[in-house]
Amino acid sequence: MDILVKICGLSTPETLEAALGAGADFVGFVRYPKSPRHVSLDLGHKLSLQARGRARRVVLLVDPTDEAIAQAVEAINPDLIQLHGSESPQRVAEIRSMVKRPVMKAVGIAEPSDLQALTPYADGVDHILLDAKPPRTGQALPGGNGISFDWRLLDGLDRKLSFMLSGGLNPDNVAEAIRLTKPKAVDVSSGVESGPGLKDPARIEAFIRAARTAFAAARH
């Protein structure tokens, strides 16, 4: 099984096509109005149709209400729901049983003790996403800030846990991240942009190529 690659925060047909053409396994659509990558339900619906059958479609939500979840599921028909707020393990389980679709929970990592926060989620979700914690400024988004965490913190991780890695990845550092952390999948947003919310097809392609090359090298 090759490493899986997710390109998140796609918001135009052209950049979505670039990600699909370059072989992305997951494509992410952000439903969070404060984000420069936020898509309306109508745009999300159109992008989802474009990606259908070509990659797994992910909807990213942050502490969503039941109504926000229902709207996103109906419009975008995602294959996976990414929860990127401070949803408790109980809320994640509730959402999973409500939507009857796979759910991925993002957990912020900044210090060794943060790894303990994974345990309560591990049994109740389909995927765990490890991300950097957002900076402590009032303006920061809960994710999508282009910030990495110290990957060596994952040396203390139970290796039975398979995870998707995110946080400040880009075409230049993804190989090192894969070598050090051995994730099942990698996820990128800011690192394949030319400006906030502006995906760059050349960087998308370079990221996917670098991830696949690094994974192949790590197997030998």
Ligand SMILES: O=C(O)c1ccccc1N[C@@H]1O[C@H](COP(=O)(O)O)[C@@H](O)[C@H]1O
């Ligand atoms: O991308 C966003 O705008 C976003 C908004 C709110 C929560 C999460 C968001 N993005 C996710 O954050 C991580 C890391 O992103 P980056 O590569 O460091 O920019 C990734 O999972 C994005 O999907």
